[in-house]
Amino acid sequence: MKNLKMSESEYKELVLAEYDRQMKNEPSLSALLVPTPAKIKSLVIMICEQGSKLSTGDEKILESFVGKKDNAAGYRKAFSTGKADPFRPLVNLFDDRSIKTNIRNIDLLALLIGFKPRPYHPSLPATITFDPPIKPAPPEIVTDEPPGNPDPSENPVEPGEEPTKGKSYKFLWIIAAVIIAGMSWYLISKKMEKHYTGKEGCMIWDDDHYEPIECKDRSSDAPHYPINQELVDHFKRISEPKKTLTYQSVGKVWYSNYKGSVQFYTDSGPNPLDTNLRVLPMTTHIFEKYVLHIKN
Structure with missing residues (x-):
């Protein structure tokens, strides 16, 4: 590159x-x-x-x-x-x-x-990696419970009265949801990690991720790039930004605006659609404009 x-x-x-x-x-x-x-x-x-x-x-x-x-x-x-x-x-x-x-x-x-380097100069390199790869946080479990921990003293149990069973069942459902979400995230993370046989010296962009491939393998018309394990393991296109991105994602995911199409990615790197360009950190402005579609 x-x-x-x-x-x-x-x-x-x-x-x-x-x-x-x-x-x-x-x-x-x-x-x-x-x-x-x-x-x-x-x-x-x-x-x-x-x-x-x-x-x-x-x-x-x-x-x-x-x-x-x-x-x-x-x-x-x-x-x-x-x-x-x-x-x-x-x-x-x-x-x-x-x-x-x-x-x-x-x-x-x-x-x-206190941002560096400063001031801007045309000779500044367009660095590919700004920070260590940041994996997305596991999905949050949203419940109808109000914020904070309820004070048991506000709802005392009368002598001889059993605690409400509904709350116990609801608590168990929340625990089960957390376990399921955690297992799902673990499986997704494992899926993101590509395993190498040692023969893959190249990689290609395959819809939403980089796929390791032997350099002599021409079964795909996609451009072949020298393999980069960090990009293969961590650089993925976010397919459903409206469902997965929040204000917490600002500065932790990257985006590109290529030929009028805005895409979001899980890590920094060259734009997979044009490697002469690179993706940029998502700012609050970009999140509100292209994900929330808030008009100023």
């Missing part, structure tokens, strides 16, 4: 995916939960106060907003005395991620959330 370079749109998706992850799991930058130009300006000033901790790349990002300054103190003064209006395009991007924006706004967001 070719050594691909990362496009601005791909870099944008990666930075926004990291923003979504941080805001969901570790929202240390509360100012970015409901961002405004003034809040972003305050964060930028705080970053300028780091002084020597600013890298050359960080200074280039700041320079794109206020021009080149001699040091961090110079940048701090420029932002402190300047208006917050230059940060409005970044706020607009949060409101509608489909809009095109200057790459400096994406670089600034990368700086605010």
Whole structure:
């Protein structure tokens, strides 16, 4: 496969995916939960106060907003005395991620959330693997029970009265459902793992997964690629995203928009329909637009 370079749109998706992850799991930058130009300006000033901790790349990002300054103190003064209006395009991007924006706004967001590498450069490689393979979580068992554990003291059993049998049966049904779901997930996981005979030096894309195949085997017209065990074992197309994907899936599954068709996958890797492209992490915006079909 070719050594691909990362496009601005791909870099944008990666930075926004990291923003979504941080805001969901570790929202240390509360100012970015409901961002405004003034809040972003305050964060930028705080970053300028780091002084020597600013890298050359960080200074280039700041320079794109206020021009080149001699040091961090110079940048701090420029932002402190300047208006917050230059940060409005970044706020607009949060409101509608489909809009095109200057790459400096994406670089600034990368700086605010500590995303690396930064800033964007056309020579950045389109890395195939970003994180260790993440297997989907076992399906959750949904019941009609209200959240939390009921307090036994709220429904005391009178002396001589037997506990309601219906609750016992319902509990047993829940346990049985959990066991069945666990066994199903185990069987699915085992099925996903391909076993090799040692002769398969190639693989082909077969509808929703990579299939190991001998390089000399031409029984399929599908393109043959050098075998990659990680892709064979973990990279699969998600056939029913509406049934399987939730907000918990954001940042844990990948997607592609190829010729107007949006597909979702269980891991990172090249786009199986065109290996010159690659799949991207699913963001909240992509989930809401293509899975929930929420219109902004």
